Amino acid sequence: MLKLLARLTKYGYQRKTAVARIKDLNGHQSISIAVLTNNQDDVEVINGTLRDAGHAARCHWISSPDKLADTLAAENVELLILNCDRYKDSIRQVIKQKDRYNPEIPLIAMQQTADESSIQDAMQAGACDLVSTSLRKRLQSVVIRELRALRVERALNSTLQSATAYKHQLKDHMESSSSSIALVQEGIFMDVNDAWIRQFKAKDKNELIGMPVMDTFEAESQAALKGALIATIEGKWQKKEKLIVKSRVDSGDSDEVHLEFRKFDFDDGPCVQIRIAPQLKVAQEPTKLVHDALKRDPTTLFFHRAQFLERISKRLKSKPPQGTHCLAYIKPDKFGDVHRKMGILNSEEVLAQLSELVRKRLHPRDIAGRFEGTSLMVLLERGSARDAQVWGKQICDLIAKHTFEVDDRSTNMTCTVGACAVSEVFGSLEEFVSATVNAHALGVAAGGNTSFLDESAEEDTKQREFDAIWVKHLKAALMDGRFRLAQLPIAGLRSDSVRMYDLLVRMIDEQGNSVLPSEFLPAAERNNMMKNIDRWMLQSAVDFCNKNQADRVFVRLSRQSITDSTTAAWMEQKLDAHDFDCSRLVIQIPERDAAKHIKQTQALVKHASKLGIGFALEHYGVDQDRFQILDILKPNYIKLDGELMHTLMTDSNLQLSVGKVVKAAQERKIKTIAERVENANAMAVLFQLGLDFMQGHYVHEPEVVLQEAQLVASSTLAELTAAGGN
DSSP, X not given: OHHHHHHHHHHHHHHHHHHHHHTTOSSOSEEEEEEEOSOHHHXXXXXXXXXXXXXXXXXXXXXXXXXXXXXXXXXXXXXXXXXXXXXXXXXXHHHHHHHTTOTTOOEEEEESOOOHHHHHHHHHHTOSEEEETTXXXXXXXXXXXXXXXXXXXXXXXXXXXXXXXXXXXXXXXXXXXXXXXXXXXXXXXXXXXXXXXXXXXXXXXXXXXXXXXXXXXXXXXXXXXXXXXXXXXXXXXXXXXXXXXXXXXXXXXXXEEEEEEEEEEETTEEEEEEEEEOOOOOOOOHHHHHXXXXXXXXXXOSBOHHHHHHHHHHHTTSOOSSSEEEEEEEEXXXXXXXXXXXXXXXXXXXXXXXXXXXXXXXXXXXXXXXXXXXXXXXXXXXXXXXXXXXXXXXXXXXXXXXXXXXXXXXXOOOEEEEEEEOOTTOXXXXXXXXHHHHHHHXXXXXXXXXXXXXXXXXXXXXXXXXXXXXXXXXXXXHHHTOEEEEEEEXXXXXXXXXXXXXXXXXXXXXXXXXXXXXXXXXXXXXXXXXXXXXXXXXXXXXXXXXXXXXXXXXXXXXXXXXXXXXXXXXXXXXXXXXXXXXXXXXXXXXXXXXXXXXXXXXXXXXXXHXXXXXXXXXXXXXXXXXXXXXXXXXXXXXXXXXXXXXXXXXXXXXXXXXXXXXXXXXXTTOEEEESOOOSHHHHHHHHHHTOOEEOSTTTOOOEXXXXXXXXXXXXXXXXXXXXXXX
């Protein structure tokens, strides 16, 4: 089976290279020619003529018609040359005789003189051309022309025969396979096997062939499916990757299936083979299922409070590989009104529906529980506390737009979300939970239907004491060269011709352990040290480009660098000193900071643009039309907020919003990049929506690339802080 698939995939290559192989005809191949004449001197003349032109000819002398039949039967003759003045049979008679053996062999006629009239008569009789025996150069040209045409025709015929054979083999493979397989061309079913028919409960092939493939899958999966099909045709789909979609069958049921895609080239255009990959189902013991059910609330299907707290206590003992832990407290606003309107029993079903909406927005590693009464609590793993707040805002917007229906009653409601990021200022889980609940209370006090982020820790005395320790660590790390540069590749969805990297910062403590950015960057931000780190990053980016074949690197600048009037001049001075090609550098600024400090950002970007430095807006949101900032700042790139990636795959309204952003960017010649792409489904949707690039764990994990940070010596801290520093 593997050999068959290998042959099928190679067919497209064979078809494309068939003519290339023919073009190798440059005279160095041996040419098999039958020369029809009663004078052997003609054979020597033709042989010499072709040899003078650099072509090796193997000539067969045919002095009489009976020898022609024997030669055609025994030899692989590619060309007949007939001397009409010195052969018994006419052109028409020779054509009739050779057609019995091989009709495709061309015949070139020769005679003492050849004018337009005689050439026409010869060609009407069946010859490809008529050449005068005195024009040897023309004979060379005509021979090569006809041989090339013959070999091209033979190669293409062979390729077509192979295509037909491959189609038959592919069809046989589909029919004999136990897996569900379909062939799709331009979004239409071209063929399906019996297993596919059974999978989707169709009557027969005729019910599916000629129908759109999208009709077989749920609406929430169609964007990803369409993107995967396009990506496969364009060679951008990874062979071993699977797309997880929900199928639709005649009974109205839906089922989650894993799809594999493979491209095949045929005469009528490329096709995509869709195969439903078998899923391993591990049977669970009934007792295990019962125990698991006892740990969960029957209404929300989330963990009971005790089970939830136990799990998050264990999770909080270790740090996530990226980002930070955040706690979110979700509670419906004025649920008493819902209780009175819907009734006692129905209000519990409303809470169940709300929980299902929340469940669809959870990441695989998130933990959710029913905390108390109508409130839910979720432990999130996100890049920052702001990401948790954005997630909460999405929950609020989703619930506000949703109509909750139970039997013949319906209602609308809102909710408020309190969010808080884990911090060492919290001495216990109790303090962490209390801060999160307090954030919710502040959101309710502000009017509800909002996501409120707890920032009280910044005012806490413990925080100030904690920051004082961090400032010492940060300064020591800068002095001792204990910062490291990590790169996150940015992959092209349309083209891989440009090698781009997002550069990240890592810190090593005095014991040699890696410190995540979520631990030291907030302290650096609060204590006005981000500018120093930004400048270290810019210098390290130059070193990275000099040591690696990077076409473009992205370096983020903090709010402190944006508002510091000396940043632009410092960048120009340092880049000139290194004689650096500034077109390889892109500075990136969060949209929120750029909008808040629009004038300073505009001035910095304008100065950077004169140097040739690119500009990117990161964490670009789509909750409203934000195109004015694009016209003001004119970025080269916008990075779509990574928090959108999880819901983008199934939220059609969000897909429309992202589509508007992509269109607006294309109109302004701005390249689009998706942040935090985690799986193939997200990639497929992004491909369908027209984004240009993506980054995230699906592309590559962040990788430390500069183990020895030689750019920042002990004397450099003063240099970094010289202009408006600490």
